[in-house]
Amino acid sequence: MNYFLAVFLGLTGVLFTCQSQASDLATKTYATYVNKTGEISLPANHRHHWSHLGSWAVNDAKAPGYGFHDVYTQPEVVKAFLETGQFPDGAVLIKEVRKMNSRALTTGPAVWAGDISVWFVMIKDTKGRFKGNANWGEGWGWALFEAENRKINTSKGYLESCLPCHVPAKQTGWVYIEGYPTLEPQ
Template identity: 50%
Template structure:
């Protein structure tokens, strides 16, 4: 009986270590957390500006520098890669550069996180599939607001399926030499 308990404990410890080695932003149950201070600790990949609709505003996208380097070498996102997209409100006005110039404001609308999972570690979760973990964080919340990536996230990413569901053409940092 003691051997089974030790083996079970060993198995739990191995799962915990695997989750930590996979990504510091994923717990052993597959719950994704929003990386702290990502604007200061990650590389800025690029920005999108959406002028109208629910997704209007500036979309600034970040990824850890070592993962950017791995992508540049292989052309693929490494297992455990973290992509953070912060959606901010915008404002526009007349500046010396012209009229109707838009800029991001301090007000965040929401933040998205994708974590590459080439091994399907959490396939029984509603937020893991298509080779990624998917998360949506509303302002002031620390818990993933997405309940099902197929209905909450995938619709916007299907056109980018050929690029592993990521709009890589908008991220010059991934392609810089």
Template identity: 50%
Template sequence: MPDGEFRATWPVLGTWTILDEGEVTGQHVVYTQPGVIEHYLETGTFPDGAVLIKELLEAEADEYSTGTAAYATDVTGWFVMVKDKQARFDGNDLWGLGWGWAYFDVDDRQTTTTSDYRFECKTCHVPAKQTDWIFIEGYPVLHTD
């Protein structure tokens, strides 16, 4: 898991607000390395080796002069995906479908808790199968219109 400097040096692809029965319960901020966005805009694909980090944060909502607003608070973990166009890790349960998949808990940044992407990651990404398993609709910087 990269150190926290990615927040200051990597571009943000987008932010997701998580709701539970209409209440804001979290925010997910997705980062990638410099150059990945430009490559995607030129080719419509993520370059080999591209890293996407989805930082999971708790969130709170409050009333402000502009209305009710939610804001992120404590980090709870990170989902990390690494583009693998060459299928380098065939047979490894963390690599498949053109990506490496892992989750890192806030209490241990060094060891993934993921053991098999097919059951722990892929199931959530099935709706994004047609867009290389990535929910690109949530990333405005990947759209030129």
């Protein structure tokens, strides 16, 4: 009897912990990076405190996405994604685009990330919080910040500035998931 009670209490505890971790993330995200009207701001210090999901390199000076792309998220998101296969409410994805540096090194013709150009930000919203706001839709908030002024979201709304290019990733929740080894079990 005591054994069953202990198992029951243990499971309730685990469920409760998972639930509250998930809602803590959403509470923190929506208190810190999004204001009451749905304006998104760029998180600071993601490179030192967040998890690195993966990198893309577009090494063609004429391509729209020319540069080195590194993608980051909060450490809690990695944990939740590994458990559920979904991005939890309040997950923030930052794609940092940096200039492409290249030089022949002792390893070979190397390319690496130089100065910042822009940051793309997506914020998971499972509740449809900001209906009618041009920066929110399809389960995400969408924003773009440029290195010259990291305080202003320069996106013209997700339907115009973001979604057309993310259509190939529609089946995976609009995220190019194949580039993120951190979200795969090890």
